[in-house]
Amino acid sequence: MTELLQYIANGIVSGGIYAIVAVGFITIYNVSKVINMAQGEFLMLGGMLTVTFISMKIPYAGAFILSVLIVTGIGILIQKGIISNAKNANPVSLIILTIGLSILIRGLASFFWGKDPFALEPLTSNNPVSIGGVNVAQQSIWVIVSVLLILLALWYLMDKTMLGKKISACSVNPLAAKLMGISPSKMTMLSFAISAATGAVAGIVIAPLSVTAYDVGVLLGVKGFAAAILGGLGNPLGATAAGFLLGLLESMGAGYVSSGLKDAIAFLILIAVLLIKPTGLFGERSVGKGGL
Amino acid sequence: MKKDKKFPKGILVYLLIVTLFPLIVSDSYYQSVGVIIGLHAIVTIGLCLVMGLAGQISLGQAAFWGLGAYTSAVLSTNYGVPPVLGLIAAALVPGLFAYLLARAIAGLQGYYLAMATLAFGYIVQIGIKEWESVTGGSNGLIGIPTIGFFGESEVGMYYLVWGFVTLVLLFSLNILNSRVGRAYRAIHKSEIAATSMGIDVRQFKLSAFVVSGMFAGISGGLYAHYIGILDPQPFGMHESIVFITMVVIGGMTSIWGALVGTVIIEFISEGLVIASHAIPGLKGDIDTIVFGAILVLIVMFMPEGLVPRIRTAYLKYQVKKSEYPEKKKERETVA
Numbered sequence: 001m002t003e004l005l006q007y008i009a010n011g012i013v014s015g016g017i018y019a020i021v022a023v024g025f026i027t028i029y030n031v032s033k034v035i036n037m038a039q040g041e042f043l044m045l046g047g048m049l050t051v052t053f054i055s056m057k058i059p060y061a062g063a064f065i066l067s068v069l070i071v072t073g074i075g076i077l078i079q080k081g082i083i084s085n086a087k088n089a090n091p092v093s094l095i096i097l098t099i100g101l102s103i104l105i106r107g108l109a110s111f112f113w114g115k116d117p118f119a120l121e122p123l124t125s126n127n128p129v130s131i132g133g134v135n136v137a138q139q140s141i142w143v144i145v146s147v148l149l150i151l152l153a154l155w156y157l158m159d160k161t162m163l164g165k166k167i168s169a170c171s172v173n174p175l176a177a178k179l180m181g182i183s184p185s186k187m188t189m190l191s192f193a194i195s196a197a198t199g200a201v202a203g204i205v206i207a208p209l210s211v212t213a214y215d216v217g218v219l220l221g222v223k224g225f226a227a228a229i230l231g232g233l234g235n236p237l238g239a240t241a242a243g244f245l246l247g248l249l250e251s252m253g254a255g256y257v258s259s260g261l262k263d264a265i266a267f268l269i270l271i272a273v274l275l276i277k278p279t280g281l282f283g284e285r286s287v288g289k290g291g292l
Numbered sequence: 293m294k295k296d297k298k299f300p301k302g303i304l305v306y307l308l309i310v311t312l313f314p315l316i317v318s319d320s321y322y323q324s325v326g327v328i329i330g331l332h333a334i335v336t337i338g339l340c341l342v343m344g345l346a347g348q349i350s351l352g353q354a355a356f357w358g359l360g361a362y363t364s365a366v367l368s369t370n371y372g373v374p375p376v377l378g379l380i381a382a383a384l385v386p387g388l389f390a391y392l393l394a395r396a397i398a399g400l401q402g403y404y405l406a407m408a409t410l411a412f413g414y415i416v417q418i419g420i421k422e423w424e425s426v427t428g429g430s431n432g433l434i435g436i437p438t439i440g441f442f443g444e445s446e447v448g449m450y451y452l453v454w455g456f457v458t459l460v461l462l463f464s465l466n467i468l469n470s471r472v473g474r475a476y477r478a479i480h481k482s483e484i485a486a487t488s489m490g491i492d493v494r495q496f497k498l499s500a501f502v503v504s505g506m507f508a509g510i511s512g513g514l515y516a517h518y519i520g521i522l523d524p525q526p527f528g529m530h531e532s533i534v535f536i537t538m539v540v541i542g543g544m545t546s547i548w549g550a551l552v553g554t555v556i557i558e559f560i561s562e563g564l565v566i567a568s569h570a571i572p573g574l575k576g577d578i579d580t581i582v583f584g585a586i587l588v589l590i591v592m593f594m595p596e597g598l599v600p601r602i603r604t605a606y607l608k609y610q611v612k613k614s615e616y617p618e619k620k621k622e623r624e625t626v627a
Contacts, residue, residue: 035403085592091402092349093591096540099351099533100587107581115577218529222410229407264418267411274408275396 002133007255008248009131013140013209015247016147017043020202021224022231022239023154024195030171030234031184031191034083034094038102040221041109042199044214045071047207048109049200051118060123068200075196079189102221109214117211120204139208146205150198151240157194158236167191219263226270232280242281246270302548306461310454314447323446327518329558330453331511336538336550337460338507343536344544345468345476346500349406352413353535356386356505358527360512362420362427365436365522370426375439375517382513383506389416390505394498413532420524432523439517449518456514457551460507464547476500480545530580537583540590543597552599557583 028036053063122139158164167187169177174184227246231238253265339353363385364378397408420427478486542553
């Protein structure tokens with residue numbers, strides 16, 4: 001029983017991160033119909049930049065904020081400089097473009113930081129806390145807290161504010177939004193900024209759980225994409241649920257089957273779901289055409 | 293259909309270069325580079341059929357390559373099957389996997405398809421790593437027998453591999469200029485329009501996948517017997533992306549483009565290896581920086597790729613010279 005609870009706890013932690021990455025994918029997708037395969041690199045950059053700033057004797061909080069700001073800037077740059085110039089590209093070209101971006105960023109990271117992994121201090125002490133016989137690292141609690149905060153903030157932003165309404169207007173019908181005085185290109189930029197920022201935060205809070213290196217973004221990005229697809233593209237709630245589900249499946253797979261096979265199990269289930277429901281578990285939210 | 297006169301000329305130039313290469317370049321290292329280019333070209337020509345012709349994307353092409361490599365290697369190393377039979381199995385097993393995968397995901401499009409092939413790539417690589425009793429896992433498989441083709445020399449292997457490249461190339465060019473090729477191009481332009489013209493889109497996508505899987509498998513089998521040792525490392529997402537880079541730089545819609553792209557990327561890789569020895573400051577994955585930049589720049593500024601771009605420029609030049617616009621129309625029918 002404790003074993004099961006332990007797996008569930010681990011699953012929720014990694015699932016939360018997948019959920020954030022997946023929601024990041026969808027934030028961009030809903031506005032611009034672009035799947036940004038470089039999403040995982042935002043997490044890597046967040047973690048690596050924080051490590052660098054801390055080694056420069058900048059206090060933790062400062063390093064945290066600075067890293068998030070820089071990654072957000074990079075996200076905006078990517079959208080302004082590259083994605084917006086490929087307006088007429090089809091999904092295949094966009095996938096190729098963003099994959100190119102992702103390996104470009106990863107290559108540059110390996111060039112500047114080298115290939116050795118770095119360790120980031122946890123926010124609070126290293127001692128795990130025991131909740132009902134389940135040992136949880138304190139950092140894991142921070143991860144869950146930040147995941148919930150980010151998801152809540154995004155929900156509030158998208159559902160309760162004027163800005164969120166503008167963003168969804170652009171996603172439903174960019175032309176009509178334009179006629180109402182909303183700039184779809186600005187909203188696309190904003191969506192890139194939001195998902196870069198949330199990605200960076202996620203990258204920073206999970207970094208202390210293991211190590212951070214130039215290539216941690218690959219698998220996190222792929223898992224996030226898998227969660228976005230599993231939940232049904234364009235559906236943030238579905239993506240969140242799918243993210244947690246993926247995390248739980250993985251940790252169960254690692255615990256009861258084999259830790260080497262955990263990724264394969266997650267991906268097999270993904271393909272199986274797509275077989276039965278080609279638009280994901282919770283169905284693709286019918287969104288408009290979108291535009292850049 | 294009227295055949296273009298330029299077509300055989302291109303083949304002739306190709307044959308000349310391919311035949312003469314090992315005779316001119318006697319350094320065995322560069323001959324082995326020639327072998328590797330050939331092996332990669334077989335995969336990229338297949339990938340070109342999927343991406344350029346059927347307009348699909350496969351982010352897991354290296355998985356088919358790995359399946360072929362391990363099929364032939366395991367059969368010949370563990371069970372003593374002659375490499376020739378192993379090669380046939382190396383084409384059939386990935387073909388079967390491609391068939392099952394394509395059957396499963398035939399209804400998927402765009403991003404869903406990308407995810408499914410990506411997931412497939414991961415599953416295969418993890419499977420190879422974990423099935424240790426058969427594949428040797430991360431430790432790898434050693435002592436894979438070589439194929440005796442004109443002795444076991446580098447040059448013999450070179451001609452064997454490029455023989456396969458030529459077959460694959462001719463097969464694909466033939467497809468391109470047949471009813472099937474036109475059907476593929478119709479699918480690429482618009483699936484709905486193609487369906488209404490009586491083209492079974494599902495069937496065509498399926499066969500493109502199967503053929504590309506078989507090509508990758510054959511190449512993998514040859515690779516296994518050529519290298520002699522295998523480990524799961526080269527059959528992951530990175531290699532799949534390199535294959536895509538090769539196809540994209542040459543031009544997705546052109547079979548020749550796949551070949552040219554493979555040669556270009558291979559040259560860049562070799563150049564970078566030399567550069568990293570010469571310049572000590574170059575650390576990290578310089579090749580990923582270059583490939584990433586290539587992908588981004590190509591999609592931004594030259595989405596059609598190198599070979600179609602050059603061909604258009606050449607045609608424009610021709611038209612300007614002759615001032616007969618009709619001619620342009622005639623030549624454009626040849627892909």
